Amino acid sequence: MATAIDSRVQEDVLRTLPGDAVRQMQWRFADRYDLQMLVQAVREVARGPVARLVAGGARQTHEWTPAKNALLEEFDSSGITAAFLDAESGGYLAGPKNLALALIAFELAWVDAGAATASLAGCLALSPIHERGTAEQRAHYMSLCAPASPGEVRKPWRGAFCLTEPLPYAGVDTGMLGGKVSIAEWKDGEEPVLQVEKRGRFITNMGFANFVTAAVDSGDPRIAGSCMVILEDGDPGMFDRGSVTRKLVHQLSSTSDPIFSLCVPASRIVGGYTVKDGRIVPNFNHSDIIEAVFARTRVTVALMTSAKLLSAVEPIIRYQRNRFRGAEQIKAGSVRYEQGLQQREDALHRVVDLWAMGEAGAALGFAAARAFDELDPLEKEKDRLQTEAGVRGARAEAKWLKGVWPAAAESLHRPAAVATANNRDKDVLVRYVLADSVAGVLCPAAKLWNTGTGANAMREALSLMGGYGITEDCPGFLTYKWMDAQLEATYEGPESVQRRNLIVTMTNDLFLAQFGVWMVEMRRIAARRPSTGACIVASAMKLWMWALHHLQNSSDADGTKLYHSARQGVTFRLADALCWLLASRQQILDTMELEEKAAANAGEDLQGTVSFMADLCHVQAARAAGEVGRICAELVYGYNRHPVWDDPEHKGCFLGEELEAWEAYAPGITAYALDVIQADGSHPEKAGPCAQCGENSAFQQLRNRLDLCLTGSQLAKDRAARALATVMIPEAPDYPR
Amino acid sequence: MHIVVCGGIVPDPLQTLEPVATAAGPGLKNELLLPAILDPWAGCALHEAAHLAKQCEGSRVWLVSLGPKAKLQQVMMSLAQKAPFELVALDGPAHGFTDAHETAALLAEAIVSIQGLDRGRLLLFGGWESASRGQGVTLQMVGERLGIADQFQGVDRITLRDDGSFEVMERVEGGRHLVSWCTGPPALLGWATGERAEPRNDPQMGMKNMRTIMPALQKATPVSLAAEGLSYHDVRLPLQQRQTRIVKDMPPAEIALEIFDWIAND
């Protein structure tokens, strides 16, 4: 008869690794078959041609080889290239594309993030045109970039995005532009001709780009401010692709340091221009455009790192299980043979940590992508209303939008009202400002946290594979992935840039109001599903809010303001802490979604998967709470000066004789007082009288509460570890295919 | 040409397939949680069908599949991108332990009720066996029930002629092929691997296919397989032995020699 290995099949134990059905529910595309198909198409490219290239050693050179170049055609034929495009320019996905691009990045980076970069850098180049270009620019370049339809003989155009310049110019500081645009010729009544001088550093896709969107500053009194211009290979002048970057990461993408000295018509200014008093005034400066572009494209980068973490789980489990097989002393069927390294608690616990971190990052990244999918149409509506209202310029816009803030804040506390014709416009604006304030936090948070902590986690992942981990042959290409993660933390704005963004967006009142609502929501979930660790997250959110408020209103021991953009030691670290919370929260929300959808999806027994995911949430929540508690405590206490023994006023301690005098009124006080300076000047051997929390006692209570909330979290970790030891994994890796 | 392809779904072969006893008889451990694919033999049949349909204008291709609806839907996400076809879905169990007679009866019934199908022009395609239990009998029985007498099994190639007849190349013993001429449909072809590589995914085609596939899935007829009188005494996987050794840059001749030695000494 068929053998049931585990006759006590426990229904709620993780049985297999999460498959597509699970991911579709968690990341909310269970009802989007267009995206489900896209995932399959991308996966075939990733695990086929991309994986074969990596396995074949294509990453050993930073040159752009024909084999690497062939990937571009794979991207075209599998629909990856066209996924970014709107229907009128040859695209096939309706509506906003953020989630679609996020899924592409995730699937490609599951195997190799360089391939993801190569495919997405084209979108990055087009994004300035897509977001801020004129209608003609959009129509022209988007359709040039569309892959040829069947029967059509045409090579699609490819683009590069050129902001970064040779030192000492644009890097993190995007304002320090060395690239210049001036007027070469301006005949009366004709379109001015521009001379563009731009040098790039580390520019992706440069090996083959047909056009470049480049950031330049005015080098001519007749041009106002900065702008982005479109440069084409073939424009008169020099279009030098430059020397190849000798990069050690993402070798399946092409990177070099180009030099441009070109004459182009002024119509190439992205978004167009107006002529005012004989000067060319670009409609958008380069910073405006870059803001709009990066706000979206950084999400995909965040997901590249999370994909790596999750992709590492299966190879590590396989390595652990097979570790001792084949040794003469280890007989088949013995515990060592069957379980290998998974006999050891630490080996399992560390995989649990890695997995939990990967889930949290993916949850946050996909949530950010969805937030932009929600925001995009609202933004279009907002733009329309803004034009109708005749509001012009960033300042005026901000003021105009602030007008709906009270209504937006109020809407958080009442059930969604039905939009009527009268309030429809206002409703759109309310929804826009709310969505915008959240997206403005989620994007930098995901980019910062997923890549930064992800890179650290990848190092841990590697060490679980021992020596194998740092070889080219490591299954799952983990060694490459570890190094690649560092690039993801750097390009499109390194961590400091994300932190700089966050410290502004996270203190937006509308965001904080929503954060307050989220806190209550976490408690509600905790009441229904305590095992998710939602209560920990809620307590940690409360602690963070308290710390933020406190730091915004306090000074350090020298009287200098604490929460200030120049005080990155305070602000940046609070931003770091927030990211842990956002990731953990989203992981819990995704697990709740999975639970709900899986229950409705009869036929597939996913209860075990749900319980396991809840355990991962719990583990991650505890870890997040630890980080948040540590950071907040350092900041709240750390800027006070520690009491000293030789303080002239003897603050924080007693004098021996003083105590003796008090003894008469409060008998026994001497026995309780610890920080006492005796008559001979001696005192307990320590740094000084113990610091008191003083006005921060509320913080102390919150922190205490948070620590107590960790109760049970390690039981969850043990459960998750047990699941890892029994979960069924495929017999062999599914890539390279 | 009206081509109907019968194809079931099977667990992805990379997965660990472990027979277990369930309340409803033998099954595979965690089968419903494992990723599924279209049975590879049927996959070859579908690719051949699409290729053939492209050659004859006015052709239609249907895929008739019996399996759990949710699983079928997952499989369609990639399959719909491979070839244009219309889906006829039957919502029921699909595993290696269903009764081929019952399955064949349900498939035949579904084919009979396909609207617009001209059975006089019918080419019935499928795999000559399946990757689940490899009984290799289902398709013949479907053909018998539809009264199709011209049946070919282990097919690797079909070549159409202008007069509507065609040439079929089947595998026979000893690594040889048998070539036959058939005057025209209706006929049944149980495909071996065929000659066509798996087409690349084309999401655009997928989107088009999905417009009919999703409604077809929604109205998939629920069917149950009673398996009356069927019982299994013993279920086990074929014994397999995997000995892996990683060698780099070994010339093919040496590899062949080593395999020869290994077989000779076995």
Ligand SMILES: Cc1cc2nc3c(=O)[nH]c(=O)nc-3n(C[C@H](O)[C@H](O)[C@H](O)COP(=O)(O)OP(=O)(O)OC[C@H]3O[C@@H](n4cnc5c(N)ncnc54)[C@H](O)[C@@H]3O)c2cc1C
């Ligand atoms: C493979 C690769 C591909 C790339 N592709 C492109 C591309 O296609 N297009 C493009 O335009 N660019 C591209 N880049 C450039 C990339 O975006 C920049 O390298 C990145 O933005 C950082 O700039 P930088 O190297 O000048 O670092 P720097 O500006 O020198 O920053 C280094 C570090 O200094 C500190 N720092 C700097 N400023 C601050 C601050 N204000 N506050 C606090 N700390 C600070 C931070 O620790 C920061 O990480 C690519 C880079 C690489 C490596």
